[in-house]
Amino acid sequence: MTKQLSHYVNRDLSWIEFNRRVLSEAQHPDTPLLERMKFLAIVSSNLDEFMSVRVAGIQDQIKAGYHKKDFTGYTPGGLWIRLLKHTSAMVAEQYRTYRETLRGLEKEGIRFRRLQDLTSTQQSAMEIYFREIVFPVLTPMAVDQSRPFPLVHTKELYLAVLLHKEGSEMEEEPLFAIVQVPSILPRLVQIPGKINSKRTEFILLEDLIEKHMDTLFNGYIPATVDAFRLTRNADLTLNEEGAEDLLEEIEKELRRRRWGMPVRLEIARDMHPYALEILKEELEIGDNTIEIDGPLDLSFLMKLNGLVPGREHLRYGKLEPVYPEEFEESDDLFEVIRRRDVLLYHPYESFEAFNDFVTQAADDPDVLAIKMTLYRVSGDSSLVQALTKAAEQGKQVTVIVELKARFDEERNIAWARQLEKAGCHVVYGLIGLKIHAKMVLVVRREEDTLRRYVHVGTGNYNESTAKLYTDIGLFTSHPVIGIDASALFNEVTGYSVPHNWKAFAAAPTNLKERLFELIDREKDHALAGRPAKIIAKMNSLSNQDMIDKLYEASQAGVKIELIVRGVCCLRPGVPGRSENIRVISIVDRFLEHSRLSYFHNGGEEEVYLSSSDWMTRNLSRRVELMCPVLDGELRNILINILMLSLNDNVKNRELQSNGTYTTVTREGAPFRSQFEAMKIENWKNLL
Template sequence: MKNSVYMNRELSWLKFNERVLEEAESQTVPLCERLSFASIYQTNLDEFFMVRVGSLVDQLLVSKDIRDNKTKMTPKEQISAILSQVAKLNRRKDSVYSDLMEQIEEYGIKLVNFRKIDKKGTEYLERYFDSEIAPLISPTVVGKRQPFPFLRNREIYAVVVLQRKNGKEKLGLIPCGGSVFPRLIEVPGQDGTYMLSEELILHFIPKAFPGYFVKAKSLIRVTRNADIDADALYDEDLDYREFMVEVIKKRKRLAPVRLELSRELDGDIVDTLCDYLGVNKKYVFRGECPLDLSFVFQIQDMLRNIPELFYEKRVPQKSAQFQSEMPILQQIEEKDKLLSYPFESIRPFLNMLREAANDDSVVSIKMTLYRVARQSKVVEALIEAAENGKEVLVLVELKARFDEENNIEWSRRLENAGCHVIYGLDGYKVHSKLCLITRKKEGQVEYITQIGTGNYNEKTARLYTDLSVMTCNPQIGQEAAAVFQALAMGEVVEETETLLVAPKCLQNQVLDMIDEEIAHARNGEPAYVGVKINSLTDKRIMDRLIDASQAGVKIEMVVRGICCLVPGVEGMTENIRIISIVGRFLEHSRIYIFGTGEREKIYIASADFMTRNTIRRVEVAAPILDGDLKKRLKEMFHAMLNDNQQARELLNTGEYVRIRNDKTPLNSQELFYEQAYEQNLPKERS
């Protein structure tokens, strides 16, 4: 019976990416921002194929009987449904891209092909090809002595079918990627008119293969499987960091899971390409828009002087909770603090680290790092602390997917500065956002603990909505210390009283708190669960939420992305309401609320309600104990629930619909920014 209220994880993710595509289609979004959403849709889909489709393809090789534990779909059924849905979404992407570029032309920027330029422009571009591009490209003819070359993941290649006078055919290939020539090439005599470099190469490709007749041609792009289990491959006799370097190299050469074409090619040619690449023909997609939309950000830069094409400029504001003339550590000792990104600046947290690095009373700084900025002020502060003689323990998660190389480099720099660096645990990723500063004052040990929902990354703190609490609560500090002690020993925390710490002490405690609400509801008392997360896939938690709904518990959820639970199903989930907010900033914060009135508990967390978070990672959720901060979080949560501009509601049909009502327009992200700006306005004198 419960199967009827579940949605397949992969198909739910595609619904999320559809909501991203809707932002590209939306007339209410400024034109250049719509271009961004089209590009985000594309890069999201790239990663989906690399990770999720790659995983399903791997499952097919293991067993055809593996089934999704919620909808009971086999890998084959899931792949079939995915490919069908992606084909539909891509047609919408092609359509919206064409529409957007038409509108961009009205502002003096035009992207053309050779059908849209005159003879003079064509002659110039031919000379440009001969002098600037031809010397830098590397044409390959596939033959007995020239094997089919390795195609790099997500790079564009020009492929041609070449024919000799004797009728024999061969394939020719030219890489079109790299940074040796610009992606956008200006057409002379036509201000603001550009051509993509790969289209220029494809047009003049006969010149790269003299002696052949070009029978057919297209641009192609391969997406490779990136789903590689580092723990399963690890040999404990190897240095783990150097092992991860090799894993990254191996991942770059994994089998393709998608082939994209810019033009129609005969079936025989596509079959030949698929044979060379080892990819099934059903994974071949042909599209009308460019195979890589990253160039749209260059177009945006050309149009920055036209404000109407962009969102109103927003800058993270100074938090009203902090006084600039007082030390940060002292202010946290006086009262718990909460930062809300990107509406408030990350600066107080960075200042806290710098203060700790130079404070004589600070004995140690311990921190978990999952994703950090390329030029990380966080890491610089930790290095400064180590150079000042502090004990600095840093867990750098080398398995943070697609950030491994950055993390490897930072781990080396931290070690060179004298920090004690550890790399995570066997079988678990460390995804927690935890920082512990230990001080010794007048013979007493004191803790300053920071727990966040997002990474220690100054760049994403301006783009993602996240929360960060800083407290001197001794019990939270002691449990944070226990987490770091366990990590240093290669272990996980087995028991907690205040923090929720996965993999052993988060899922079970969430279930217990839902059970508590069920008991109150059955006694005829008010009962409530409120959750703000990025994804919901944990079947144990979902089953318990269904039980809670059936018992009469009111459940409200803000789930940005994947949501495998269908609300509003009579007799099952009719007391559950679920919305998704997709807007200017990426919703990334996690809030858990259990209970009402005096027994209400509120947490912020690094964990979504996904099995990978609740039982396969080290995650930390922290209780919000300060009354003012609890009130603020509740107000934020209810503002999101009442968003009628960027929110979509999940219906019992499994479809999402935009929330539109007669209430005052409320965009929760804009509201939080307005509040942050208002806090910094000069106070009127009475």
Template sequence: MTTHAPIGQEYPRLLNRELGILAFNERVLAMAEDLEVPLLERLRYVTIVSSNLDELFEVRMAELRELALVDRPDTAQVRECMRRVAERAGRLVVRKYAVLNHQLIPALAAEGIVLHMSGSWNETQREWAERLFHDDIEPLLTPIALDPAHPFPRILNKSLNFIVELEGQDAFGRHPGFAVVQAPRALPRVLRVPSEVSGVRDGMMMLTSVLLGFVGSLFPGLNVRGVHQFRVTRNSELFVDEEEITDLRAALQGELPQRHYGDAVRLEVSSGCPEAVLELLLREFDLTREDCYMVDGPVNLSRLAQVIDLVDRADLKFPRFEPAVPAALRGRDLFDAIRKADILMHHPYESFVPVMEFLSSAATDPNVVAIRQTVYRTGADSVLMESLLAAARAGKEVTVVLELMARFDEEANINWAERLERAGAHVIYGVVGHKTHAKMALVLRRESGRLRRYVHLGTGNYHPRTARLYEDFGLFTANEEICADVHEIFRRLTGLGQAGELNALLQAPFTLHDGVLEAIRREAEHAKAGRRGYLAAKVNALLEPRVIEELYKASQAGVKIDLIVRGVCALSPGVPGLSENIRVLSVVGRFLEHSRIYYFWNDGARDVWLASADWMDRNLLRRVEVAFPIREGRLKRRVIEEGIQEHLRDNCMAWVMAPDGSYARRRPRGARRVSQLRLMAKLVGKPEPDTGV
């Protein structure tokens, strides 16, 4: 839910957040420029940046735009923030298309992977494209002339559209100046061209090119003066009044259809679009020039991901690797193994299959009587969710705390909720106003006449597909204190009552924030007493003011601090007298660094926590999050080495943050150390591949 609280002194942090998101995407785009990265993977990084920019506008810029439209004392600051973000986003867009047009497309063509643009078709390619247009595309198109009887059509969020400049008189005597053609979402955006037509093995055409080539035929007898593609990005936040709703699922179901038609926040138009056409579009969408981005190519580069899927060239992709199965689980009963000792897993280097088997075996095990799980993101097609359905159908007590407000996953989660309820599961939507972001699964099993609890806790979502791309840690345990805490947290989420004391876990919004602050202060006290003070953290974002304040104080007390912050970081490292003992790294590589690790030296006790929470206001204060301790010495050493130290030694994929907030990529002066490759070699048990940065 969007709020309109005054930003006042929050303005610098708000600006840091948005510019930090763009800075992270600049680092991602650098991977697309890196000649050591396989060619098709370089293209993938361009698509990732495009997708990330979409979300920035759909959510962040949409929020700023709403704030700017309200008469407020700080409106000028909000608008200045929008201006600076738009300016930097514009530079990133220009760079993105330059990388595509001047580096990737020529390099792909040299490898026999050609994107045939309409302006470069030969006669054979033109004839093939024309047949395709008339046979498979034109029947699905509805050209809409703009006149008093045909107002500007409703344009879907992020859909592909064309505005056509027309001259002449139609059969009814009308003189339409413009028409709009919307590309149906059912049509693929990348079309494979037969090799005999293409002249190469992997020839393709963008739907954009085919429509640009022949859309004029939809207006017989009229002169087509120009065809220009455009795309509108809309506010995609769902508006739910948390104080008024009585049924969250019903409220969301009512809002979802409107997501595609929220207020416009960005217009993308092909370069060369005439001034009159541009002014018409800006008027229709109530946007300004600052909201408009002229692009030199297809308006939606995230669709180019289809090229990567269509091309079967293993030599141009990251080397394939199969995740390892932890030795403690090989050929053993899962519950026996967990009962014997805690089991740590590091994805994607180690397989996510045991997590799926944890639930699938619980669903069929006659000794299992109950399963409880939190679900934030799991996808529309999930083996894990099917296991929960099977367990419910088998008569087991299944309770799922399902977060309906997981952004862009609301529809999938609503569908799962309905299916689970039909199967007899208890489905809880968490606590309104506090997203349930904790990653927990609890299995109750009857053994020797008593109930024994088994738990899985993780730093990432229960999503098998992203578990192959996102780096995360997970822990299987039967430890009584941890299991009792997980049981208590589920009780808090499903019932009512005061929050009691937990034995081992820290939970937001109750104890996690204070626990982090206390641990930082303790390191400062050790340093002041002449003992070693050290802490390290690995998070996706660092924005929470009190955490930053305590980190500054700890640095001034002499605590050495290593922070691995993948994305936005509002802390300034290396500032004399403030943060000279703090260094900040960002690691961008093949996998998305996603785990959250808090490591405190604590006078040699080496406290290690894994968590679902980043060091952000929302995670520590307004969400249900969990941090869990790693207690066994061997597992502690693994988390410290694999999650912290290996990245601190990376001299290829690590970016060092300067006091002014800029980043510089480390470059090797001797032997190359790529942390992700070294972890692949270590955990999968194979030599480091020659490629696959």
């Protein structure tokens, strides 16, 4: 008898499918070779976060004796076994792809070498580099009765060394030590070559250290040297209600993260059994040990592109973001936004336009106040500099900094302190809620009144990721949106009853209910025999109530097209439940990150942009906003953007009812949505 499928796809198994789509970009013959290496690095980084957060959480449930099934039908124990199997298979496939790509790069003169294969001149150069640069920062750590096992930091690379004392019997039990491969030094060490050589050659830092290991242990002979890497539980468990100062509490938790419970141990292939036995015993790792046939942690490949000169055919062609033509009409951005709303589509349009907006607000003597949210900020942010300048000039500057933005906590703490020193009012969010909304409010004195200028977006105010992520930003001076923006800031920074929203919908108060109303309205149109359609684009869809609501709409006859880059727990194409739902995913050069919703509404079309995915955490445990696009021309532009994705027949993968994804094949010329979006006229032209 065939086992009946659950109504839902498991979230973590769906994530595995997403990372496979990333891996497929590294395997595709049309992906330039250096870009394939970047995708391999992304696969590793994704797996690190998945292991340290999602798998760590499942491990915690198992240890706590939790055996109940989730809404997709999995117990923690059963899911754990499947995830280990799937991730192990993925890693093996990732490293097969790595070796194949390396062979392709070797034909282009880009090689990873072993020290013993270098010329004597090159070996001498590497020995000098080791002695002068590497050796001074290495610390050998012996383990014996007087020296306990040292702290192994999460996601750092180490070498396990078995040693014999010179002159001792080799049959004696070896001594054990570990050496951390210093992350402060480049993992890829370039080997000097001949002048005008067309070759670019590297040696891995850990290989260089291994070959000189004897210099760290005078009087001892290294018998074996094996790489290993530990991943710990990195999820912060904050006692927010008991914390007098959230910033201090987060700083304490960041320190505790170093001692998080081990989740995964990666080891080099054919690691010496005795060394492995010591590691497993000391680290108490259990069964989650993965043997790697190649260098551990391929995230270092992200740097390879920048280390190889020339060879442009091995990269994607350069994208030069255009400055929005609307803002080229005048040096006064406020004048432009007063006349009409302006839409930005990153990375095809430049993030500099947003920086210019904040900079102008900081410099303008008529601007009285600037309020904004910061979730993830780039390392060298001109935005923070502009806010600092505004505060120093006496403007009221309020910045809501989300300290709980995972893996960006330390950076955000640093920015928060810098802003406070400049005189900004810094708010660290709310107890139990992350501030994930993307919004800026500028209050400006104009003649006898005050006018509000608002920017709302789908992505973080981060100029680095704005070159890599597809996101939408909207500038508007519409008074209703301005009133809602003021109300949302007041709710976060002060005491305020929930606002009666006129334009926005906001989580956790009414965003979910508003989406349900919009879906139900389409359902009513369908039941009345009128055309009914929903198109929604997001990163993830995993909220059970939302999925059930979409199933209801599908059963009523609403045509639903979902563009979900990552996790999708909805099962499309099931007769009697979801046959009117199509789900696609696009993984390509840029990270699809924008959140858009379209509702046909009996021909009175409505389009919304949002900071929120349709996940439980976004709808109930975060401050999010959804904003309507009121300008008809801009609505059509957003519909064009959605249609670009739906018409993609190159990078489009369609979710099947069994939870797997297949390549979309369609007659006609190849249509690659991101490459088509580089031609601005393809989405700016009206339908």
